[in-house]
Amino acid sequence: MKNSTTEPPGSLRNTVSNPSHTVQIAKAPSKGRLRATKTKFSSVDQLVFATRPDMPVHIVRPATITSTAKWFLKQFPGDVLFAVKTNPDPIVLATLAKAGVAHFDVASLGEVKLVAENVPSAEMYFMHPVKSREAIHAAYYDYGVRSYSLDSLEELTKILQVTGYARDLNLYVRLSIPNEHAAMSLCGKFGVATHDAAELLIETRKVAAKLGVCFHVGSQCMDPSAYVTAMALTANLVRETGVKLDVLDIGGGFPSVYPGMTPPSLSSYMETIRAALKAEPLFASCQIVCEPGRALVAEGGSTLVRVELRKAGMLYINDGVYGSLFDAGTPAFVYPVRAIRMGGEVSQQMQEFSFYGPTCDSLDVMHGPFTLPSDIREGDWIEIGQLGAYGATMRTNFNGFRSDATVEVADKPLLSIFGTN
Ligand SMILES: *Cc1c(COP(=O)(O)O)cnc(C)c1O
Secondary structure, eight states: OOOOSOOOTTOOOSEEEOSSOEEEOOOOOOTTSOSOSOSEESOHHHHHHHHOOSSOEEEEOHHHHHHHHHHHHHHSSSEEEEEGGGOOOHHHHHHHHHHTOOEEEEOSHHHHHHHHHHOTTOEEEEOOSSOOHHHHHIIIIIHOOOEEEESSHHHHHHHHHHTTSOSOOEEEEEEEOOOTTEEEOOSSSSOEEGGGHHHHHHHHHHHOSEEEEEOOOOEEEOOTHHHHHHHHHHHHHHHHHTOOOOEEEOOSOOOOOBTTBOOSOHHHHHHHHHHHHHHOGGGTTSEEEEOOSHHHHGGGEEEEEEEEEEETTEEEESOOTTTTTGGGSTTOOOOOEEEEOTTSOOOSOEEEEEEEOSSSOTTOEEEEEEEEETTOOTTOEEEEOSOTTTTGGGOOOGGGOOOOOEEEEOSOOSOOHHHHO
């Protein structure tokens, strides 16, 4: 790629030439919008060369999402629910639906509406154990949602009162189970302790059309045995209480791959789960369900940022923890990165950097380390990978930095769990 010297920051270019073709760029001076008429590019490089974006760009790789979804649907011995909170982008929802994902795990009325609009045929499961009465009412009467999770007798009563003691409810009791193998624990806030669950299971059984048990082993679960432990706890509980179980929902937690955090292969999770199901006669007559978020979409998205200033080993970039990089902040996830420079080569020599986000808050810092060319500088772009999960979904408009620019690309992700094992 040959290009003239570095542009002054913020300049508008109407035409960008490259050896193969010329891309026309609409002259749209408004901020917060990608200055391009196109929203699909063959690659991230082509996007940068064609548009030189001065705001963060959320990148979707539909082909990657499609192949991951098809893999999950083929490998998991039951229904695959997409956990919508991970990435509610309409392109992502439509891509998953087209790949065959028919079930969606939603946690708010906002998500119910979003899925109804984008995937009218979807079957939704309202899996937040604490819902407002208004949300339950609208979900049940306006959107036909019949599946709900709960972890208390109070929530059970609430669901029954709001739905007029409906007889067609599929009710999932959320258990609190150990999250010791997960990068992010999800057992502190929700879930009934197994020793308190018997009464709730018995009471729920009396009023449920279908009784389910659900749990979450924690996000980015690094050991497939966590599912086996949770399934054994479930089986013991069901046996002790003597209820008939219709659905076993093993939740999300399936991992993706990050620098320094390589989990066992996803195939080994599937094999372990299949073996545990086979070994437990109680589950033979159950419908089996899972709720992956991260593993379905992480590889299918990136964020493209620009370096606005360098101070030694710190790069001031134009997205941060109030944008799509929340998990790079305190949770300290490390993401794969790649530098892109217009009109020149970057150094082959690599160095570790940390990032500052664009807001004025000192908490807007991402320690990484992120390994990039040693001569990276203002005006270079960085593609930050594995952000298809818990990336753009987290962004806020704090300090006025929200970017809504979203584009689709057709090239390969920076890192793939399917390539590493
Ligand atoms: C967040 C969440 C998920 C998805 O978890 P991942 O770790 O991203 O797979 C699934 N189910 C529930 C109830 C959740 O809260």
